[in-house]
Amino acid sequence: MNSAELAPKTETMLLNLGPQHPSTHGVLRVWLELDGEVIVNADPDIGYLHRGIEKMCENRTYHQCLPLTDRLDYLAGTANNFGFVLAVEKLLGVEVPKRAQYIRVLLAELTRISSHLFWLGTHGHDLGAMTPLFFAFREREELMDLFEMVWGGRLFPCYLRIGGLAADLPEGFIEKAWDFVKKFPERIKDYHNLLTKNRIWIARTKDVGVMTKEQALDWGWSGPMARGSGVDWDIRRDTPYSSYEDFDFKIPLGSNGDTYDRYLVRMEEMVQSNLICRQVLEKMPSGDINVNDPTVILPPKEKVYNTIEGLINHFLLIEKGITPPKGEVYHAIEAPKGELGFFIISDGSPHPFRVKVRGPSFINLSPTKVLAKGRLLSDLIALIGTMDIVLADVDR
């Protein structure tokens, strides 16, 4: 054997992480080039869950697009519906009544809490903490029960409609929501007790995935990811939509831009969302839930069954759909994971000419190669967890 064969091997190794791997939160595959345990290059390979939602929208009426948006970020279905209906309402130039706006905010904030709870459970679990998963899912289950009261299902709501809501809140919902809102702040203390001063948690998250403020802006980060790096920006506060200006809430900010800071930001966001829910419940106005516009909203059933005008109106809205004017609009909302934008081009027909979904997960995932470079393989798992990606939102 010559000396060259005896020398230690110095070449890098290629490793596939995923697409079927519990720590990648779905069908994410990462091509890794490793030098020992250190990452030389990480290239996320996405698209395993690409369903062509944008293309499918082009062949459907605006109302038929709505169930497709449920399936973007499936952990926060209401947030996706919210973004889409607001974009279409902007295109139509209509504004829904105050009660509908408040109900939308209430459900969007409960959805944010549920999405963050899922993140907390899975992120903790990825990094070796088993108990937060059980604690977080206990509360998430209560939220799921609440959601089930409203739209009859757990994940795919489709409760928000263009121009209003599918129905008013069911009887007994407000009381049950109050129960949750009152006890939730105590439950957050439990999560803090488990993780915030936990030495292992700190070792796994402090100084991992550091993003400066400038980098975060350059890479298009939004939502809790940007706020973890100290970007003082929340769409709900800065460009309020759906009456968010009526509620007081704080925007938590991080200073180091690492995984631990983003953890603290999301924990505080749950507290603030709970606070918004409390204010909505206190101030909930009465009144209509739909805009008074027969070209947008289906007529009430008694009209459909008893009058010819109601029947024709119903038939036209179902068969043909709504026809917004010609135009191009972009509307963004603060989804649990960041900026969720819908860019809709209408050519005046009942089908959108083009729908572009600006999903937060897609963009939050894009700087992986920058953040993972030179880090240990185990840090990549912390990174994927902190990005809080949902692959259905990444791939669309």
Added chain:
Amino acid sequence: MDTVTEKLQAQFPDAIVDVYEFRGDVTVTVKPAQLVAVCQFLRDDPETSFKYLSSVSGVDYYPASPRFAAVYHLYSHQFKKRFALKAFCASDDLPVLPSVVPVWSTADWHEREAYDLVGIKFSGHPDLRRILTPPECEGYHPLRKDYPQEGY
């Protein structure tokens, strides 16, 4: 008129093709040759300060010609203002636009997506590969209007 549009008209008098306003959103269409310079200006000028690129959307306006365009949605955290830029590709057969990755790193994946789904080539992009569909889909761009909805 919108202040940002005024500034752009003063700075780049021959770059602006069209100004479009709808429901309070302003979209300015610029010539592709000056796209990067306009973006650079909008990002760096202290009175516009668009440090953040929300999205890049490839659009196929078929049957209109020019057919392909990219729409850039910008946001300024400082002024809490949104703004959109649009650039049409000169050729319908071989659509090309300059890449804005040097201005905003986030354009990397946005442009890869527009290349993948609409087939606009971004010249100067550091790593222009398909991103959502598999690499063997050579020549197919699903968001083009001549790509069928089903049957593939």
